[in-house]
Amino acid sequence: MPDSPRRILWDVDTQVDFMLPGGKLYVPGAEETAPAMGRLVAAARAAGLVHVASADDHELTDPEIVPAEQADFVDTYPPHCLRGTGGAERVPETRLSDPLPLAHVPFPPGLVPALIEGRRELLLLKKTFSAFSNPNADPVLDALDPDEVILFGVATDVCNDAAVTGLLRRGRRVLFVEDASRGLDEARVAACTATWRERGVSFTTVDAVLAGL
Numbered sequence: 705m706p707d708s709p710r711r712i713l714w715d716v717d718t719q720v721d722f723m724l725p726g727g728k729l730y731v732p733g734a735e736e737t738a739p740a741m742g743r744l745v746a747a748a749r750a751a752g753l754v755h756v757a758s759a760d761d762h763e764l765t766d767p768e769i770v771p772a773e774q775a776d777f778v779d780t781y782p783p784h785c786l787r788g789t790g791g792a793e794r795v796p797e798t799r800l801s802d803p804l805p806l807a808h809v810p811f812p813p814g815l816v817p818a819l820i821e822g823r824r825e826l827l828l829l830k831k832t833f834s835a836f837s838n839p840n841a842d843p844v845l846d847a848l849d850p851d852e853v854i855l856f857g858v859a860t861d862v863c864n865d866a867a868v869t870g871l872l873r874r875g876r877r878v879l880f881v882e883d884a885s886r887g888l889d890e891a892r893v894a895a896c897t898a899t900w901r902e903r904g905v906s907f908t909t910v911d912a913v914l915a916g917l
Contacts, residue, residue, distance in 0.1 A: 710851045712753060712755075729785075747913070757800060859886065868905060
């Protein structure tokens with residue numbers, strides 16, 4: 705029998721400020737996807753899949769953060785997911801129980817594999833759209849070396865797009881869970897998902913993922 709493929713769960717920014725009405729940068733309808741996200745996280749936990757979660761970890765001095773009246777909502781945004789605030793926390797459905805936080809300071813070369821060995825929950829803190837702006841993201845991905853990345857989260861046309869694009873550039877197979885994700889702009893979502901399909905991303909549902917675990 706062939707070995708089972710190595711899969712990991714990649715959870716993009718399922719934080720209160722994005723997920724819930726009243727959040728600082730609420731993605732409309734995101735809370736409707738929370739039950740599906742919760743099913744994915746619970747199933748990954750039961751199956752022993754590594755759960756890689758990215759999270760905005762902002763400070764007021766970050767280049768992306770400007771006063772609301774100055775934000776262009778493309779490159780700059782009002783304060784959100786500020787470190788230590790409730791808005792930076794994950795929603796209950798995707799909350800991590802014992803994560804290894806990986807901040808923006810790179811670990812020495814070769815240390816990451818031993819550091820993450822035996823850890824099922826990894827938290828990649830980031831200052832920009834892409835988790836790969838964290839210098840530890842590439843060593844983590846190399847150490848895990850997944851055959852398939854099951855990806856979900858918010859927002860599809862912003863940080864999901866950055867994550868998918870980053871994974872594809874690194875030669876990874878991506879399975880995008882549509883009913884556990886939500887975007888900001890329908891036209892942008894259509895454009896980026898069309899590009900993903902052209903580049904080989906597979907699209908799926910929570911039910912289909914759970915049936916295959």
